[in-house]
Amino acid sequence: MNWLRNFMMGRYGGDQLSLALIVLSLLLSSIANMFRQPVLSVIACIPLGVCIYRMLSRNISKRSMENYKFMMLLSPVYSWLRRLPLRIHDLKYYRYFKCPGCKAQLRVPRGKGKIIVTCPKCKTEFMKKS
Ligand SMILES: [Zn+2]
Known part of the structure; x- marks a missing residue:
C-alpha cells in the first residue's frame, strides 16, 4: 500500500463531485444495460474518465474550485432535502x-x-x- 500512498502524493483525490460523477456513470451504465443501448454504455464511461482525471490531477486549487462550484449548485437541493422530513411531519x-x-x-x-x-x-x- 506504500506504492499507492506515494502515487497519490500531491494528487487531488476524491470529493463530492467525483462521487456524483461515479453515481452518474453507474446510473447511465445501468440504464444502458436495461435498454440494451451500447452507445449509452460508451457515454457512461465519460463521467468515470472525468472522475479518474480529477482524482489523479495535481492541480489541487482548480479541482477544489470545481468542487466548490458544484456544491454551491447543489446547496438548494441539499437544504430542501434536509427540510423535507420536517415538512412531511408538519403536513x-x-x-x-x-x-x-x-x-x-x-x-x-x-x-x-x-x-x-x-x-x-x-x-x-x-x-x-x-
Ligand atoms: Zn417577506
Missing part, C-alpha cells in the same frame, strides 16, 4: 407559503380559514386560506 398541522415580498418560507397553522399572513422578515401582508 397535518401546518401549511407553508412563500412570501410574495422576500420569498421567505412561512408556516401557518392549518384549518384557520382565510387569514392575513404577515411576513416576520419584511412585514408584507397577504391573504391566504389555511
Whole structure:
C-alpha cells in the first residue's frame, strides 16, 4: 500500500463531485444495460474518465474550485432535502407559503380559514386560506 500512498502524493483525490460523477456513470451504465443501448454504455464511461482525471490531477486549487462550484449548485437541493422530513411531519398541522415580498418560507397553522399572513422578515401582508 506504500506504492499507492506515494502515487497519490500531491494528487487531488476524491470529493463530492467525483462521487456524483461515479453515481452518474453507474446510473447511465445501468440504464444502458436495461435498454440494451451500447452507445449509452460508451457515454457512461465519460463521467468515470472525468472522475479518474480529477482524482489523479495535481492541480489541487482548480479541482477544489470545481468542487466548490458544484456544491454551491447543489446547496438548494441539499437544504430542501434536509427540510423535507420536517415538512412531511408538519403536513397535518401546518401549511407553508412563500412570501410574495422576500420569498421567505412561512408556516401557518392549518384549518384557520382565510387569514392575513404577515411576513416576520419584511412585514408584507397577504391573504391566504389555511
Ligand atoms: Zn417577506
